[in-house]
Amino acid sequence: MLHKKRLFAIGDVNAFFGLMLDNMSGLVIMAAILTGAFGMPREIVLYRMLPGSAMGVLVGDLLYSWMAWRLARRTGRADVTAMPLGLDTPSTFGLAFGVIGPCYLASKDAHFTWQVAMGVIVLMGIFKIAVSFCGPALRRAIPRAGLLGSIAAVALLLIAYLPFLKLFASPVVGFLSLGIVFISLLARFRLPLRMPGALAGILLGTAAYYLLSAFDLLPGTGHAVFRPFALSVHLPLPTLEFVPGLTKALAYLPLAIPFALATVVGGVDVTESAAVAGDDYNTRDVLLVEGVATLVAGVCGGVIQSCPYIGHPAYKEMGGRSGYTIATALFIGLGGILGYLSFFVSLLPEAAVAPILIFIGVEITAQAFEATPHNHYRAIAISFIPAIACLVSIQFGQMLGGLGKSAADLSGDLLATYTATTLLGNGFIVTSLLWGATFSHVLDHRPGRAALYLTACALCSLCGVIHSPLASGALFSPLSPPAPIVWHLAAGYGVMALAFGVLEWGRKPRSLPSDEVVSQ
Numbered sequence: 001m002l003h004k005k006r007l008f009a010i011g012d013v014n015a016f017f018g019l020m021l022d023n024m025s026g027l028v029i030m031a032a033i034l035t036g037a038f039g040m041p042r043e044i045v046l047y048r049m050l051p052g053s054a055m056g057v058l059v060g061d062l063l064y065s066w067m068a069w070r071l072a073r074r075t076g077r078a079d080v081t082a083m084p085l086g087l088d089t090p091s092t093f094g095l096a097f098g099v100i101g102p103c104y105l106a107s108k109d110a111h112f113t114w115q116v117a118m119g120v121i122v123l124m125g126i127f128k129i130a131v132s133f134c135g136p137a138l139r140r141a142i143p144r145a146g147l148l149g150s151i152a153a154v155a156l157l158l159i160a161y162l163p164f165l166k167l168f169a170s171p172v173v174g175f176l177s178l179g180i181v182f183i184s185l186l187a188r189f190r191l192p193l194r195m196p197g198a199l200a201g202i203l204l205g206t207a208a209y210y211l212l213s214a215f216d217l218l219p220g221t222g223h224a225v226f227r228p229f230a231l232s233v234h235l236p237l238p239t240l241e242f243v244p245g246l247t248k249a250l251a252y253l254p255l256a257i258p259f260a261l262a263t264v265v266g267g268v269d270v271t272e273s274a275a276v277a278g279d280d281y282n283t284r285d286v287l288l289v290e291g292v293a294t295l296v297a298g299v300c301g302g303v304i305q306s307c308p309y310i311g312h313p314a315y316k317e318m319g320g321r322s323g324y325t326i327a328t329a330l331f332i333g334l335g336g337i338l339g340y341l342s343f344f345v346s347l348l349p350e351a352a353v354a355p356i357l358i359f360i361g362v363e364i365t366a367q368a369f370e371a372t373p374h375n376h377y378r379a380i381a382i383s384f385i386p387a388i389a390c391l392v393s394i395q396f397g398q399m400l401g402g403l404g405k406s407a408a409d410l411s412g413d414l415l416a417t418y419t420a421t422t423l424l425g426n427g428f429i430v431t432s433l434l435w436g437a438t439f440s441h442v443l444d445h446r447p448g449r450a451a452l453y454l455t456a457c458a459l460c461s462l463c464g465v466i467h468s469p470l471a472s473g474a475l476f477s478p479l480s481p482p483a484p485i486v487w488h489l490a491a492g493y494g495v496m497a498l499a500f501g502v503l504e505w506g507r508k509p510r511s512l513p514s515d516e517v518v519s520q
Contacts, residue, residue, distance in 0.1 A: 007069060011319015012327065014185065014198040018315065018356045019084050019328045021348070023057055024341050026087035027332075030096055030304055038101040044110045046339065049117070049303045051236035053087060054336025056297025056306040060085035061329035063289045064308075065322040067281060072322075080279050081316040082325040083270065083286060084309040085293060089158075091259035092304050095120065098472050099252045100303060115245030117303040120252050122242050124260040124305050125295030131264055132287035138268045139283045145376035146437030147272040149383030150265070151310040152368035153432050157387045159310070160361025163354035170219055172212060174351035177205030181355040185318060186362070198318070198356050205352025232339040236300040254475040258465060262429045263290060263307035269433070270308045273364070276371040277313040314363035376440050383436035389424035396421060407471065419469075423485065426473040427466035431457075434466070448504030451497040458493035462486060 027050050034040040034049070061084075068082035099120055104113040139147070167174030183189045184197025191200055212218050242249075267290050271283045286308055293306035315324065335341035368380055396418055400406055410418055424431070434457050441450040460466045462478040469483040476482055 007065075007072075007321055007326075008323035009319050009321045010194075010196065012321055012323030013196040014318040015081075015084075015315040015320030015324035016327045016331075017196075017198040017202060018311065018318070018360060019061075019086060019309070019324055020331050021353050021356065022309070023086040023328060023332050024335070024344060025353075026089055026092050026304065027053060027336070027341050029089075030092050033093070033096040034100060034104075037096075038104055040100075040104055040113070041110050044114055047232065047234040048114055048236075048301045050341070051234050051336035052118075052301030053297050053304040054302070054332050054341075055236050055300040056293045056302050056304070057086060058329045058333030058336075059296045060289055060293030060306045061325040061332075063292070064286075065325045065329070067285060067289070068279070068322045068325070071279060071281065079316075079321070081274075081277070081312060081320050082322040083274060083279075083281060084311055084315055084325060084328075085290070085306055086309050086328075087304045088259065088263055088307040090262065091256075094259055094473070095256065095303065095305075098255045098474075103248070103252075112245065112248075114301070114303070115241055115243075116248045116252070117245070118242035118298050118301060119245040119249030120256050121298030121302055121305060122295060123246075123249060123253060123298075124256055125291050125293075125298055127257060127260050128264055128291030128294055128305075129288060130291075131261075132267075132284055132291055135264070135268050135271070135283040135287040138265075139272055142268070142433065142437045143376070143379075143440035144272065144276075145372050145379040145440040146383065146433045146435075147269045148276070148368035148372055149380035149436035150387075150429055150432035151269040151273060152365045152380060153384040153387035154266075154429065155310055155361040155364035155368075157384065157391050158361075160358045160365070161391065163350075163357040163361075166350040166354040170209065170212075170349065170351040173205045173209045173349055174354060176208055177201040177352045178355040178358065180204055181359050185359050196318075201355055202348065202352050205355075206348055209349040209352060230339070233337060234339070235337055236302070238296075238299045239301065241301065242298060254464075255472050257475055258427060258468075258473055260294075260305065261465065262427070263305065265429050265433055266310065267308050270310050270312060273310065273367065273371075274312040276367060277316050279312070279316070310364055311360040313367045314360040317363055375443055379436050379439040379443060382439050383432040386424055386428035386431040386435065389421050390428040391425075393421050393425040422471060423467045423469060423489070426468040426470075427460070427464070430460060431466045434460070442500075446504075447500035451500040451504065454493050454497035454500065458490040458497065461489040461493060 030053070031045050031050060034045045035042050064083045064085050068080050072078065072080040095117070100113060100117045103116050104110060107113060167178060178201070180201040181197055184191050184200065191197060264287060267287045268283055271281055271286045274281055290307055297304065297306060332341070369377060372380060407415070407418055434453050438450045438453040438457070441447070441453070457466065462481070464470065464473070464475040467489050468474060468476070469485055470476070481487065
């Protein structure tokens with residue numbers, strides 16, 4: 001009975017809706033991009049790619065559930081919350097537009113494109129497994145402001161801000177759901193019948209949406225659309241179908257590896273975040289599960305990498321234990337096999353679902369400040385800047401695409417702004433982490449340690465891990481950089497590191513010569 005209390009709690013209902021909807025949206029977004037923007041056959045996208053990607057979530061969330069049960073048993077605590085795992089949203093867009101879509105347009109062979117995409121995911125999984133053993137050292141070396149500041153930036157500017165825009169598409173629905181979610185989950189106000197806040201927000205928002213639609217009162221031309229559910233069983237068994245696509249997949253690694261590296265850094269961040277919330281997981285194990293889940297997805301036909309989500313403290317605040325990750329694993333896994341995911345996504349209005357993601361973003365941002373020393377707040381603020389650039393870059397791209405233009409059509413100050421924004425936004429997770437760590441040491445009057453992180457920034461900029469001048473954010477050889485700005489960026493970091501190194505040397509007391517010591 002004790003183990004059941006550790007595994008399941010009423011708060012798992014709230015947490016389940018948050019994690020499940022986030023994962024479900026990722027799968028449907030990928031399917032919409034590939035079938036809509038690139039015209040790939042629905043059969044291979046819906047019945048090969050999506051089920052395989054869902055298997056990564058199934059395996060990863062079950063393993064994280066087991067890790068939570070093991071931690072609860074070892075510590076004797078009944079409030080351990082499992083680490084959430086899901087589909088990585090940035091790489092979902094990145095791989096769709098940078099790998100899968102272009103490969104299909106070039107080859108016109110959907111089956112071969114699927115093999116190439118599988119190969120990319122398999123290689124990303126192997127890479128993440130290999131570097132998972134470096135995770136504990138990174139977590140020990142990087143100040144908390146760097147670890148938590150980078151994920152707070154993602155939480156507030158991407159997870160909270162972008163869903164907030166959905167509320168204004170249908171304000172009555174969005175603000176009704178937002179009010180219920182915030183008063184119940186942020187303020188911990190008990191709802192009638194002790195209904196979970198996430199569930200209540202979704203139900204009331206959805207009811208309002210369809211009621212307004214029935215009376216033709218939705219803003220603009222919006223109206224409810226029902227898509228009938230058709231059962232279709234497709235079991236994603238492990239296969240070697242990716243082998244013929246490996247050669248072509250290697251050519252896409254410079255684009256794919258930064259996405260894999262970003263989730264590894266994010267995994268280190270979220271492990272620290274979970275520790276602050278009270279659940280101290282082994283960093284290597286968290287990263288290892290992430291790599292294994294990605295590898296399983298690729299071997300089973302998936303084209304989206306898995307990663308630990310940054311919402312652990314928010315799910316803990318909801319009262320989640322391990323039940324929510326078990327339920328998400330089964331719902332997403334079976335949804336990929338039975339094909340009901342797209343049906344549920346089309347059933348629930350975005351404005352009613354978005355408040356859950358907004359709550360997660362706000363909660364993570366608040367934790368970053370609560371768990372960081374007061375004198376490091378400025379370092380957290382600095383770590384937000386690369387994420388802002390990423391957000392602006394996304395908006396830039398959408399605006400240019402909507403106008404049928406590209407960066408080549410820009411000139412003057414606007415081109416300079418676009419270029420600088422791209423440089424600052426590419427690799428933003430790693431940049432935020434390094435900047436947060438650097439300026440934490442600056443604020444502590446440790447310029448020597450800050451110089452070490454600035455040197456890392458210089459080295460990372462030489463190969464495109466951060467500040468890649470390529471629009472795709474891909475890596476490149478430092479021997480043949482795509483633009484001269486690469487050398488200038490590395491030199492800029494190097495000069496600042498040198499200045500800090502001189503300051504560190506200058507503040508140390510110089511030792512006296514031996515003859516002076518003797519005379520004294």
